[in-house]
Structure formats: structure tokens, C-alpha cells
Amino acid sequence: MSATTAIGIDIGGTGIKGAVINLTTGALLTDRIKIPTPKGGRPQDIIDTTTELLARVATGTDDLPVGICFPAVIKNGHTMSAANVSDKWIGLAAESVFEKALKRPIHFVNDADAAGYAESQFGAAQNVSGVVLLTTLGTGIGTALLNNGVLVPNTELGHLQIEGKDYESKAAYSAKEREDLSWDKWATRLQKYYSTLEALFSPDLFIVGGGVSKHHEDFLPLLRLKTRIIPAVHRNNAGILGAAALAVKHQD
Template identity: 70%
Template sequence: MATDHAIGIDIGGTGIKGAVVDLGTGELVGDRFKVRTPEGGRPADILRATDELLAGIADESDGTKLPLGLCFPAVVKHGRTLSAANVSDEWIGLAAEELFENELGREIHFINDADAAGYAESRYGAAVGAEGLVILTTLGTGIGSAFLYDGVLVPNTELGHLEIDGVDAEHRAAYSAMERESLSWTQWAERLQRYYAHVEFLFSPDLFVVGGGVSKHHEHFLPLLDLKTPIVPAVHRNNAGILGAASLATR
């Protein structure tokens, strides 16, 4: 198979999904595979489930020869997971890249999930050709973030944990807060305004890109925000991690 294809796998708190990606177009080649993230999100269980998922992809695509990128909900530094979001705390401090390589029997490129999504949007989505600083945020259970400067990824920003009004920003402004507190779009947008205005003040970005599943409803909340910086919905949403992980696997 041509080397303009790679496999991307996105590990999340509820599901592990992956596919072969056409690196020229940013489109999935064939089916997207998905398995449930094992209850508790413990290392041995996630490693086994990822191996099972990869076997399905490889059977369909002769994927044994393709580069493989894998993204994960943690700060990733020198192959180690230094945090754990919606997976077991046992991941904290593990040499996770090495563990995955041993389990899967091949080299991988290992990266934070929001960073993978941001890279995908810069290469195939809402931030293609954007100059200066692009900040992608994913609004979901928490708030993930990615910085891209002239298309170059600056990894491991954790803007969901900015302290605003004495609490982690994501506790009040993530999509999960809207659901938990039964907020209206307008009420939630007031919290998002406080959050994005603070991020804008600190970093003076040139573009905000808003991802996460809720971005498909962007017309309900993005027009309510009053910022100096343009703010646009992400294009790839649930496939962004797969696309970004696959793209980075060849770099």
C-alpha cells in the first residue's frame, strides 16, 4: 500500500477508535473501527483493547506496513503519560509509548489527543493556511487545547486547567457543565465568554477553533461570544484525533 496512508488511533475515556487515513486528502480509507474503552481505563486493559482494534484495521488494510500514530487523553512528554483524563490514574508516570510499542509489536508516534485534533485542523480543517497563533479547544467532558504557531504544534498546553474565579475553567465552562447544570445555550455562552476572553487576554491568538462533539451545534453559542479574535467551529470533530495521530506518524 502507498506510503501516503497511515493508521490513526484515538484513545478516549469511553471509546477507542481508529482507521487508515489518506494523508493527502485527510479522508478515512475504508471503515472506522471502534471498541469500548474497558471499564476503569487501566493500562493492561487499554493496551489489550487497542491491540484488538489494530488487528481489525490491519486485517482490512494490510496495515502491518503502515505508519501508526496513537493519541491519548494525557500530557505526553518523552513518551510518558504525566496525567490521566477519564482513564485510570495508573497511567500517571508510565512509559506509555514503550508499553504500546511492546503490546502492538511495532513503532508508534504517541501524542496528546487535543494536540492531535489541533494538528488535524491545521492540516485538513478549519485552520488550513492560518498564520500566527491558532488555539484549538475541545469542549467535552473537560476542555482540551492545542497551540499551533504557523502550523507548528506546541504540545501539552492544558488550558482547561486555567484557574478562573477560583476554579478550573473546565469545571464551569466544559460542555459537561452545561449538561450537569441544565444550562441554556445563553447561560453556557456567558461562561464561555469569560473563558475565551481570559485566554485571548493571555495569549493574543489569531484564530480560535472550537472542537468536540458540541461544535456541530456551533450556531447556538459561537454567535453569542464577543471576542476580538475570530472563532470558528472545527471541521473534523470526532475524527480529528485519528487524522492528527495518523499525520504525525509520518513526521
């Protein structure tokens, strides 16, 4: 029988945050605790900070499943890339290293995959059939691909080559800020990006996450797509929710 409560931890380039989650409703059962990510993002420093965070979140809940999401391709518990953290993560058996430090089993997952799964369980993709593509527009572009609610892990569609460029360098929110683009000019780049995704995957729904999604009315109406495109429901808590839900799913 599946647990209905779990702990989710979201490790990012600037902060590490976590909470206890009610997996029936997606509600946080505790305050969300956030600790700054240690400068340099080295493995031992992040593991030490995550250990501190778990101790604060998990008071009296030593038996709860723990899910951790991380900005990397995750294969068989290994971090195969590193975004906004130290390159020392690349190739590391991170899941087992975390389990040893935290003294409990965990489930380790890519951060965009966790966000996509959260939307499928508690948000904009709930009960949506067919192919759903979640994109997070931030420092880069993270993506999650779901088909009938089933997650296809480790899609790195921010790195699509469009016009000879790794297109997250042109279409991520960081590019808008760096080049001081208007919403209209940024939307022209997003149009190329989402039109390419549309041609490759024929999705039934696009979901747009990341902090900029709170300004969705400034740019989503500017896009002309065949596919419905809507903002994510869970922004700051998506990684925590998805990591916790996937931890329970993989326990079954």
C-alpha cells in the first residue's frame, strides 16, 4: 500500500528546499525550509547542507520516504551532468552517496522531471491524456515529457539545436534578462522553440514553468501554436512535490 506522506527535497543552484508533503492533496504539511546552496556547489558541501535540511524537515518522521531532485541527468542513481553546480558531480554515484550521508533510502531524480510529474499529479497536467511537455524557463530550459501521465526521464530538450545554436542560450529567461529583451522580442524566440517542439513531438499540451511563468500573461498570448500552452500551477514547490511523489511511486 502506497504511503500518503513523504519528504521532498529540491536541490538547485541557489537554494536547497524541502518539506513534508501530503500526497493525496499535494499540500505541504510543514513549512517549506530553504537553505542557500553552498558557493561552488561541490558534492560534499551540498550533501552536508541537505543533511542539515532533512534534520530540520524530518523531525519525528524517520520512516517517511524521501525524494530528492537535482539539476542533472540522472541514470541509475548517477549524476551524468551538472547545471549551476560543480562539475565534480558528473559521473558521481550520487544516490548512494546521499543515502550513506542521510542514513536512509532515497529516490533521486532530475529536477525538471520532478516538476513535470508534480504537474501530472497535482497541477496543470492532472487527468490530461496524451503527450504533455513541461518546460521550465529559467537560467536554462528544463523539460519533462509525459505520455498519459507516465514520465519519460531525462529529456534535455533545452539543448535542441535551432539555427545552429543550443537554443536555451537564446530562449531561456536568462537570455531575456541578459539581452534586456522586450516580451515581444523574447516571444519571437520562444515561438521558434515551441514550434520546433511541436513539429518533433505533436504534443497535446505545453506547460510552462519557472519563476517567469507568474508573468505568463505577458508572453504566452503572443505565441501562435496549434498546441494549447498554459502556465504551470506549481512553481516554487514543483520539485519538492514531484520528488516526494516519485519516491513513493518507486517504493511500490
